[in-house]
Amino acid sequence: MERKQHFETQAVRTQTEKSSHREHTAPIYMTSSFTFEDAEQARALFNDEQEGNIYTRFSNPNNNELVEKLCLLEGTEDGITTASGMAAMFSSMAALLQSGDHILASRSLFGSTHQILTRIFPKWGITHTYADIDKPESWENLIQPNTKLIFVETPSNPGLDLVDLEWLGKLAGAHGLLLIVDNCFATPYLQQPASYGAHIVAHSTTKFIDGQGRTIGGAILGKKELIQEVRFFARHSGPALSPFNGWILSKSLETLAVRMDRHCDNALKLAEYLEGHAELEFVKYPFLSSHPQYELAKKQMKKGGGLITFSVKGGVERGRKFLDSLQMLSITANLGDTRTIATHPASTTHSKLSAEEQQQVGITPGLVRVSVGLENINDILEDIENALRASKGISQVAVDK
Template sequence: MEKPLQPQTHAIRGQMDRTQYREHATPLFLTSSFTFDSAEAMAETFAGERAGIIYSRYNNPSVDELVAKACALEGTEAGFATASGMAAVFASLAALVKQGDHIVATRALFGSTHQLLTNILPKWGVTFTYVEPEQPETWAAAVQENTVLFVTETPSNPGLKLVDLAAAGKLCKAHGLLFVVDNCFATPVLQRPADYGADLITHSATKWMDGQGRVLGGLLLGTQEVMDKVIAFCRHTGPAMSPFNAWVISKSLETLHVRMAAHCQSALAMAHWLGEQVAVTQVHYPFLESHPQHDLARRQMTAGGGIVTFELAGGIAAAQRLLNAVQLCTLSSNLGDTRTILTHPATTTHSKLTPEERASVGISDGLIRMSVGLEALVDIQGDLLRGLG
């Protein structure tokens, strides 16, 4: 029996069958729908009795290739590609809950995910309880009779708090919960939640998976049983990724492993350098020994990721002074790019949270989120000194 391809090889070689033109690179299928040879063939395809593609809201060859590659990387059975990362996060919740259900979620979540839990799902009679990501011993107490999901994000955006995936997997198995993980910051290169029992994994493919700030996209990857429900929800509600975006991201996956290795190497060096700057009061990075969950990071991640966050004394004024001083670094709410990006979460991505909510997830007024790019590190350090000196 032939050995299966390694994930990074599959990301490069796992392309769809070539067409009659024998192209080397995968072609782009920019079409909204597909044709049939007969009325009978059309009816049988709609009935699921014959293999075929019906409509690009359901699936498309370009999108299918991306999903197959992503499943190989994450070690999952099935997937669906959405128009954005938040479309994937929303579908991961809405497809799996009903009125009267309860969700347990770790508190350190992306701002829009927090909005889904606090302002949108409650309209449908779905409740939630937050637990602290660093305190797995407290999680079981939050589980109720009507709890159906355990939702987490690790490392978290932007506080870089970690969730013990092994502990979460055991909790979900013991209580019969579906285990949902946002794996955007780590990517499957650094950790694979499915190895710890995750039923469903979400990604903002806009970030590291594209890696060059070009297109939006999201991914839902999981077990066949769970994905059957998610795919049915997505096909009828319409958050499908465009074929063009899927084609772009699929090509980007071919370099994901080498890009993430370079991002992580530079991010660790940047974290050490930032710790030496007088204006910086604290640096957060999972592979720094000073990170309170450093041992956990080393257990479940192969590297620390491409995000570094750091604290400046002086709050918002100091943060804005830095952002206004830099000339190379980009100011953007995005991350996961070849170009280094700076963000001030308190006034941008997490500005809709109350000061108390921000404080509870480690977002101070002086916190800067840095997505470390692929430029020469010395150039970015010199740029930062414009505002740190």
């Protein structure tokens, strides 16, 4: 029996078939369409009687290679790529829902996903109910006769709350519901939701999968029969990933394991350094023993991920002063980059949420989200420590740990 290759090997060695030029790396197939050998092949391809590329909005060798890798790494049967992470989140639900359907979703979601549920889907008669991550006993009672699917992200953005995937998979199965998991923060290297019963796994490949802030992209992976429906929806609504971005993302997967190890190691060191800091109200990171779901994190994640959050004393004004005092860290609306990034969710990514909604998902006025990069950890520590000091009006120090 052929032995299954390890994660890192699959990410590196899975490639599209070589051309007659015998290239070591797949070329970029920058073509809008593909020719047919004859009229019969064209007919067969358009009628799904034969596999092959027709038009890059439908499929492309670069995107196909990316999908093949992601399916192997996530343990799913099939998948498609999209032009952005939000195209993936939207399409993963919209393709499988009809007017009158209901969604049960975790309350802690990315701001744009919240907007889809609260402002876009209602136009089509699709409703939702939010469930609190810290009240799992309430979820079953929130399921309605017209509930079609459950949508969660874990760890959540930006609160870093976790959902028990094993429990949730059993809940969805018991009620015949589809389970969709946004696995953006963890990536397939740290957790595989499909192994716990998720029917669809969605990604913003813009983040850690790219890992270098170069591309916008997304992916939807899952059971073959469901992906067929999603593929039909995407084929005709058109959120296609460009071949160039597909090529970049496929190459990025070759270093995902190496990068995630460094992201996670740096993040844990930063969280440990900041925990108990005199200028902070709290620090949150899944692999800190103080995290309320530490045991769950250890159970379903390989490592704690590359994101940490902390709340500075002094609220919004202090949080903004902290960002303005950073010398090395980037202030940008992204995460998962090689470079460490700091954001203030209350005034940026989740600013469209009311104060009450922000409080419900753990966004305090002084909350700062840090996407920990690949720089030397001492440099990251020093920049954050000195920004905390500068925003309080105290002298800076050199950090050497």
